[in-house]
Amino acid sequence: MAQNTFRQPERIVARQKKQKRKNRLTLWINDVIGLDRLFGEDNAWPIRHIDRILWVTLLLIIYIGLNHNAERLVRRIQRSKTQVDELRAQATTLEADFMKSGKQSELSKRVSGLGLTDSLTPPHKIVVNLNEH
Template sequence: MAINVLKAQNQKRTARPVRSKSRVLSWLGQWFHVEKWIGGREFPVRYLDGTLYLLLLGLIVIFFRINAERQMRQLRKATEEVNNYRAAYTILKANYMKMGKQSELAPKVAKMGLSESRKSPQRIQVKK
């Protein structure tokens, strides 16, 4: 009789080289010699993905924060300008309302030779 042998024992397994998840990042590691910067012989390129992702998120946060501060400055400036225009409008409106009063108009019209009528107004009746 034959001996029972597992197929896995007969076939030799060849070890595949471990690839990083990102070929682009491993290429960057080869070209820019990141190992020299860190001081070690082997640099785990698999951590470069997360590092670059966090760096990108940090830059986005910084961009939005700077943008928000700029918008806040513009908002404060616009609010101050609106308040100034509102105050000017209120002053002009008060002056126009004051100029329209009869007590203010009488002296100005008197210079042109016009005076107030002392007679009461009369109704005009139209016969049909």
């Protein structure tokens, strides 16, 4: 007859498989990079936690890249605001010049070279009766 044994829960078995997979990864990285020579064979802390170290390093690189991107965007926005202010001032100046050039005194100055002068008599109002046409 077979002997009765305790069955391990599935969570523990899955955790052991994951631990074996993690150990294979750390052993492979250790073989490629040679971390045991760098830290010493008795100090296995960096080798055991290399996945977390790499994850934090990746997050730091992403953070630095996003920070540079944000600063570049702020500089570009500031440059655009300066250009918009300059263009607004230029448009205001051009509009004022245009409004000034439409005045009667400015027009009379420009057409005096052609020999035209202003009329001294005011314009006449033409009144049409409804019966006349």
